[in-house]
Amino acid sequence: MPARKLYFESIRVGDELPALAKAPVDRVQLSRYAGASGDFNPVHVDEIYAKSVGMPSVYAPGMLVMGMLGQLISDWARGGQMRRYNVRFIKMVWPGDTVVCKGRVSNRHGTGGRYYVEIDLWAENQRGELVMKGSAQIQLFYSLEDENRQRSGQAPLVIEVPRESLAPPAPTTASSPASSPGDVPSASDEDDEDDEASDERRGGATSKKTAPREKPAAKTATLPSARKAKK
Amino acid sequence: MLDKNAIGRASPPTLNEVEKGAIRRFAEAIGDYNPIYYDEEYARASGYPTIIAPPTFPASFHSAADLRELLGVGIKSLLHAEQGFDYERPIFAGDRIYVSTRVADVSERQGMSGKMDIAVIEDEGRDEEGNLVFRARRTLVVRAAKETP
Numbered sequence A: 001m002p003a004r005k006l007y008f009e010s011i012r013v014g015d016e017l018p019a020l021a022k023a024p025v026d027r028v029q030l031s032r033y034a035g036a037s038g039d040f041n042p043v044h045v046d047e048i049y050a051k052s053v054g055m056p057s058v059y060a061p062g063m064l065v066m067g068m069l070g071q072l073i074s075d076w077a078r079g080g081q082m083r084r085y086n087v088r089f090i091k092m093v094w095p096g097d098t099v100v101c102k103g104r105v106s107n108r109h110g111t112g113g114r115y116y117v118e119i120d121l122w123a124e125n126q127r128g129e130l131v132m133k134g135s136a137q138i139q140l141f142y143s144l145e146d147e148n149r150q151r152s153g154q155a156p157l158v159i160e161v162p163r164e165s166l167a168p169p170a171p172t173t174a175s176s177p178a179s180s181p182g183d184v185p186s187a188s189d190e191d192d193e194d195d196e197a198s199d200e201r202r203g204g205a206t207s208k209k210t211a212p213r214e215k216p217a218a219k220t221a222t223l224p225s226a227r228k229a230k231k
Numbered sequence B: 001m002l003d004k005n006a007i008g009r010a011s012p013p014t015l016n017e018v019e020k021g022a023i024r025r026f027a028e029a030i031g032d033y034n035p036i037y038y039d040e041e042y043a044r045a046s047g048y049p050t051i052i053a054p055p056t057f058p059a060s061f062h063s064a065a066d067l068r069e070l071l072g073v074g075i076k077s078l079l080h081a082e083q084g085f086d087y088e089r090p091i092f093a094g095d096r097i098y099v100s101t102r103v104a105d106v107s108e109r110q111g112m113s114g115k116m117d118i119a120v121i122e123d124e125g126r127d128e129e130g131n132l133v134f135r136a137r138r139t140l141v142v143r144a145a146k147e148t149p
Helices: A027-037 A047-052 A062-076 A144-151 A195-205 B020-030 B040-045 B067-071
Strands: A081-089 A100-111 A114-124 A130-140 A161-165 B014-017 B075-087 B096-111 B114-126 B132-144
Touching: A027 A062, A027 B020, A062 A081, A062 A100, A062 A114, A062 A130, A062 B020, A062 B075, B067 B075, B067 B096, B067 B114, B096 B132
Parallel strands: none
Antiparallel strands: A081 A130, A081 B075, A100 A114, A100 A161, A114 A130, B014 B096, B075 B132, B096 B114, B114 B132
16 A cells, blocks of 8 residues: 655645654665665775775765665655755765754745645764755645546646745854865855756745744754855 | 866766666665565555656666766776756666766866865766656766876
8 A cells, every 4th residue: 555645735835854863874784785886986895995095984975875865855755756856965974873864845836737845955963963965856746636637647736836935044053064174075165056946045035934944943053054155 | 177178078878777676775775665666566556657766776877987088087086075866757667778977067176175176977867768867967076196287
């Protein structure tokens, strides 16, 4: 029996995805991932090699952590179709680390019978440090009725849903996590992956869409803004 | 500084056959036990023709690309800084996908410890009819083996 599905009509900007706490990463998992992905870079599987190049041990490939964050999305958005998924690797994940995946709906809109939500995503280790952040866009049916219509070959339900966005987080918490030595250099300087979206997000910010932020996340300090304070 | 002439250099498409066992092992390695990756019946009841692959599954695809050849330098180290995917549709068990790799950009950025060479590598997966299935973009911090004059 298929699980319950998620429909656009029930999603609100600011909704938090149920956090996903993964089992601690161990070296067996790193081997399995190497085998499954075909990436046998020895820094992920060969302890002696990793130490010889100055690492304290082997470490998880970024793509494994991206896969974990992907699980958060697909667990939540059952019945949805992932359209876009981007991440930035921030901190290395070591054997023994526990990755906790989190996300929040940052945007929703619908036009011409297609409905999209955008999600801000981030992953933390057991110390609450940000190890990865990113975003995803999911396309969903508006409702069960919409799904039934489309599956029987009828036209989709068309409801115009103007874009609603989270206000960009205030640039006060300067706890940008990408600053400890040894981290992946945050290649964030001027990354304009998605100008269109950011413009629209800014546009949305001027509307009254601050309401969903009333729920202060326990770890606001590590809440990644989709984009950093940008001038 | 990496050679700007590398931009646009591409590898020929390579066939990847998407096997159920490969999907299962990939999902298991992530620790993701969503039945949509394992159970044919469940997948059909969820509206798919068969089981689908996890979103990062294209990471397991092969392409004929050799980064050293594409970038035209020996590589001392690579750091994976960013990754992105665009999906036209889910990837299904049984799909035959042709993957090609191309240098989308090379540039130099000011990092925390001096200048860094950045390469953006784009993979493209197409089905046998030539329809786009996904695009993947890797942003790599490249340390070349030798300074090129």
